[in-house]
Amino acid sequence: MSRKQEKILICGGGLAGMASALGLKKNGFEVELLAPREQPLSLEPEQYHPRVYALSVASQQFLDGLGVWGLMPSERITAVQAMQVFGDASGEITLDAWQIMRDELAWIVESGTMEQALLQALQVFGVRWHDALFESFHNDGSRGRGVMTACGQFLPADLVVGADGARSKVRTAAHIQHDFYAYGDSGIVTHLDAQLPHQGIARQWFTGDSILALLPMPETSAGPQVSMVWSVKQALADELMGLDPDARAQQLEQHLQAMTDGCLGALTVRSPMYAFPLTFERSAMVAPGVALVGDAAHRVHPLAGQGLNLGFGDIEELIHVLCTKPAYQGVGDLSVLSRYRRKRAEPIFAMRWVTHGLHQFFGLPGLPAMMARNVGMRLVNRVPLIKRLLIQEAAGIAPQFSSRTKRS
Secondary structure, eight states, rough: OOOOGGGEEEEEEEHHHHHHHHHHHHOEEEEEESOOOOOOOOOOOOOSOOOOEEEEHHHHOOOOOOTTTTGGGGGEEEEEOEEEESSSSSOOOEEGGGGTTTSSSSEEEEHHHHHHHHHHHHHHHTOOOOOOOOEEEEEEEEEEEEEETSSSEEEEEEEEEEOSOOHHHHHTTTTTTEEEEEEEEEEEEEEEEESSSOOOOOEEOSSOOEEEEEEEEEETEEEEEEEEEEEEEEEHHHHHHHHHHHHHHHHHHHHHHHHHHHTTOEEEEOOOEEEEEEEEEEEEEEEEEEEEEETTEEOOOGGGGHHHHHHHHHHHHHHHHHHSSOOSSSOOHHHHHHOOHHHHHHHHHHHHHHHHHHHHHOOOOOOHHHHHHHHHHHHTTTHHHHHHHHHHHHHTTTOOOOOOSSSS
């Protein structure tokens, strides 16, 4: 069956939904998108979106292949040349791009910058966008396979792609198994003015009861800038977010000075602060006529900054499976979609194991556990081969000795 004869409906208008629609459209499929249509925030030159992502090399290449990377203003993108990870004692690991003969390990990009570029590309390729809410999924003989919108319109589709986030209505409607675990922590995000240059280094501190990440951002007229993601216990998050903005900023700045030991000098809050609950989630990913991508399919702790990279990996693999399926099989056949699920099982499990394992390991109380994890970090920092493997994994690059050609 020709790709033009099969219709794919993408449910979700965020990064995963727009990237899925664009990627499938560029590969010759008949694609439509269903989601409430919202324009990305329009910001002044020195205003920045509250949500930023660390894009791996593989994700940058994916966006470049979609024709989206070049649409994003370069002055709003910051290259990460190195990463420093600090334990809760003397443990430390430094990962440099030059160790794998690259200039960058990752790029820090605002959510809104990517959204704007994807929206432009979808308009260029003429992807039809239904400005409505998903209501229900149908897969019966009387009406056929498709989606009913909240306004009563039936949209037929051979394949429905659920890209509608962690609380996916598509996943629920298709009765796809889903496991949920709440960490009891919140992620707090904001942007900070730094007294000293960040030098293109992403820094992370495991303090035992929290995880702090400072990501390099473009300089402003006030000087260097970093974006903060701080994973803390729910009680501390509630206490901090319950303060008035000035008191909240003052208390955060005191915490940061103590945690970072002043490595970036004084850190000053420059933007509103937001908090969100942290969860560990996984699903079966597929059902007849339905495939999930991104947060609808899985969610990992943000300590590795790999959530969106995993989502882009889902989209790449789904496109590859649909493009290479036998002609006699349909895009919604469970046998086809099961191949997609199997291909994604290993990289998702590996990232889940790393993020969940690190969170649990650094949360273990007691001096022996603290000594073990910090000694381990120091040992890893002294072994070039292990460091290269860690760097390649962070960048989304397959090890050179591996026969695998697709990213993990």
